[in-house]
Structures are given as C-alpha cells and as structure tokens.
Amino acid sequence: MAYFENQGNKDTRSGFGDGLSELGEKNKNVVALCADLTGSLKMNDFADRWPERFIQCGIAEANMMGVAAGLAIGGKIPFTGTFANFSTGRVYDQIRQSIAYSDKNVKICASHAGLTLGEDGATHQILEDIGMMQMLPNMTVICPADYNQTKAATLAIAEMDGPVYLRFGRPKVPNFTPANAEFKIGKADVLKEGKDLSIIATGHLVWKSLEAAAELEKIGIDAEVINIHTIKPLDEEAILKSVRKTGACVVAEEHQIIGGLGSRVAQVLASNAPSPIEFVGVKDVFGESGTPEQLLVKYGLSNEHIVEAAQKVISKRHPA
C-alpha cells in the first residue's frame, strides 16, 4: 500500500533534539533554554555538550520567553523548549509583546502537542496552539510530519531571521520522509498525486493521510496528499493548484478545527476557488487520558475518519 516507506517509528521530539545538537556544533550563536523538561524535549545532549549555552529556566515559562527575547537582542539565536501547552497558552502575552511584536529571532520549540500526548490528559493536550500562533503577525508556524522532517526544520529555522513556532510531538510514529532532505520553509510537499480529491494534512496526520489514500485507492478513489509542514506562511499556491484540479479537499490536523490549518485552507479556497471541504480535527471539545491511537479514534482523527471524510466531500462535489 505504502506510497512512502516507513523507515522505522521515531518520535518527532528526537528530531528536534538531534537537530539542536547539530546546530550546537555548527552555530555558536545558538543557545537553548528549557523549563524543567530537558529530557522530554531531548535537549540533554545539547545541555551536556554546551553547558555555557544552555539556560535552565526552571518552571517559569513566562520568564523564559522574555530571556529568549533578550538573548535575541544580543545577537543570539535562542531555542526555547517546553511542552506546547506551556509554550503558547501559558505565555501568550509574553510571546505577543516581547517576541512577535518586537520581531525577535526566537525559536519557540514545542513538544507533546495535541491528543497524541496521550495519558496525561486534556490539561496538557493543547489543541489550540496553531491558532494562537498563526494569528500573531511576524510569526512563522511550522508543524513537521515526522522525525526526519522535524530535524530538518530545526536546522532550517536557525537560518531564517524572525520568530518561529515549531510544533512537534511525543509518540514514536512512522519516519517516512527522506533523511537529510532540505526543509523549505513555506513550501508544501505533494507526497502523492491524485485526481479525485486533495487531502491536506499537517504533523502526525500526514502519515495517517497516506494510509487513508491507500485505503481510498482500494475503493477506486485517487487522492492527492499534500504535507503542509509550514502553516504560516501558508503555501496558498500549492493548495489552490491541487484543489483546482481535484475540486474537493479534506484537511486533517491534530488540532481544533476552529482556528487551525482547516480554517486557513477554507479561507484561501473561499476567496479564490470555492470548493467543498471536510475537516478532520477535534470538534470543539477537550481531550482526555488514553493511548494516542485510542484518542485519535475517539476524537475522529484516525485514517478511517479521513477515508470517510474523503467519501463525503466527493459526494458533496457531485450531488446525487
């Protein structure tokens, strides 16, 4: 079935940690900050090898964001690391004023995003972070699909000047994008071409979308699958090109459907090429404890849900 081969399951947060270590080697201006989650963020290696460039901030995220802004003023490239919840909602005003409005070169690196955090439950399963971050002017928002891509994105954001929100997760998931591929910020990847509908996905749901496309093929539906690893700036051209061809799309994301990638895709299509859309995402509820797979099924984010959404959106395009 696979359009892409799973090179073995790996967590995206390790992609971040490995990318950060590579940056430690090659860029002396890179500094790392962490709020008591060094192991969870896979920042141990950087902390051990470059202790003078690693700043332990303790459980005080608001201060960490400000310190990062100050380091950026001094010409450093600060990477902050904590859970996505504490990287965004907890510190929104600090990010808004000291980082985004002040246009500081801070890389906000956020692990354990979404439902697949699992058993810790809804307190930690942030599903609103993409919305909050993409609303901020000056902010770039990136949500890579797997380990390789998270590592590549970590390297790429050090090269650009400006604030970035980099979102990744906790569980080991298929690693399927090519190793050492160049990460082009703002450029969507068409992973599989198709003619019947476009599946536009981000993060962990990109692999799910590829699985769904294989299922759809069995019932004679030819889906195009696009990986939107950069949510802002959004590759509107790639989305429009695909949907103008297929005439319908499903957007899949591990995020609330209000305010996430789906909302942005709907906006782009409504303005340029009105088309039927189905949204695979969390429908305005909080999560709960459970395994990542159980949660994706219960909250409607499994590959089966993507298959259902695809069939539904095609039927809307061609009313009976």
Added chain:
Amino acid sequence: MAEIQEMKAICSQVRRDIVRMVHRVQSGHPGGSLGAVEYFVALYFEIMKYDAKNFSMEGKNEDLFFLSNGHISPVWYSTLSFAGFFEREELNTFRILNSRLQGHPATEEGLPGIRVASGSLGQGMSVAIGAAMAKKLDGDDRIVYTLHGDGEMQEGQIWEAAMAAAFHKVDNLISTIDCNNRQIDGDVDETMNIDSLEDKFKSFNWDVMHMDGANIENVVATLKEAKSKSGQGKPIVILMKTEMGQGVDFMMGSHKWHGIPPNDEQLANALGQLEETYQDY
C-alpha cells in the same frame, strides 16, 4: 559627562516636554513620567555609554536600558531626543498616526533607542536578563539597566525573573523600581500591597540599594555606586523613592495624574512652574 547644573536644566526641559506632549494629543501618562525624570537624565547623561547616532539593536560594548513600565514613554522619548537618538521636533508626533513614537514604546516603527516593546507590564526584567546573559557570553562587560513601576511588582513574571537573575548570577544587571506608591486604582499599598520590596529582593538574593529619585545628585551617586557593585555575583536592585507628578504641584499627592492629560489652563499652570532651560521642541 554632564555637570549637575546642566542635568538639572535638562530635567526642567524634559518635564516641559512631558506635559506638552500629553497635552498636545490629550492622552498619555504624565504622572509617572514626571516622577522618573532625574533617573532618566542621570542614566543618559552621566551613567551609560552608548552611541546615539549609530543605534544598533545589539548594542555591543554599550550599556543597554530597558523600560519595563512602558506607559511612561514621554519621559523616555524626551530624554532620547536630548541624547541625540532622533530630532527633538519628532516629539510632536507622539501618539499620532504614522509616528515612531507609539503610545507605548515599540520597535516595529524603528525608533532608535528602543530594543523591545513594553506596555504589558512585568516583561522587561526577563528581557534584560537575556540581554545581560548575551553580553556575558560575548565577554562584553557593559551593564544592562531596567526601570519598573512599583505597581508592576504585582506581576508574577517579575518574581520569576528575580529568581532567575540571582540563580544565574546575572551581576551585570541594575534594575530600578520607581517607588511612588501609586497605581491606577489608588495607592499601591491599598490596592495590592507589595511591601516589603527590600525584604523580597533580599530573600531572592539580590543586592538591594535605595535612592531619592527627586535628587539628581543622589541619583547619580547611587547609580555610580551600583555600577561599582556590579560583577560581584549578584543582580542589583535600587528602590527609588519618587513622587508621581514631581515638579508640577497640582499633579503631586495623588494617583489621579497617572494617565490623564492637562487641559489648556492646566498646561499653562504647569509650564509656569517649569523653566524653559533649553528650547521647547
């Protein structure tokens, strides 16, 4: 380096600028601005080393200043204009459309002298810590200064920052707290008491000093002493006693002039109390 008499003359003119700026647009924060004048003049004309004509964001080998209580922007803008960061006449654009002199300080429009936006309180100390750490990483021994309101000490982030600065031995940081005991809703000790700041900062392992914010000689001497104490393993905080509205009698003695402008008559009254030592902009 300026003489004390010259600094006193600048202070008088900065006070005139403040009341004229907020009067012109009928908005802004005169009270706290007037109370902090001596601090700003001492800092920019006696204490800090900087290059006003070639302002750079990084400020390598320069002293840096961060205003955390951004609402007292008028005193900062006036001081920056005197110090040569931009033309005096640009003060005419304070708070009007398409200006670099935003209501609260910002970097978006590129005003020289400003390195981070402030206004939402409690954030400046954290930013200053980061800037001070960057200097240490670069072997740059210049100092980072911050100013905060005493009401601002109610923000939790301040204490996160205070904890971090001491823990990381950020001893190239000199923070000053403008203790006028006023905030929007009334006196600080009656709105949300923050006493004792001395005990709090001492228990957070800072070096604590005091100064009289209305006395330019004392401000200069205390800031110089603070500077001499830098580099000894502890961040330094100066509790600066001030009076909101200092220098304009009817604006003193209450919190009411925190954020309201004088009318024409009140402006004339205020200017009558403040000698025009340099030309009005």
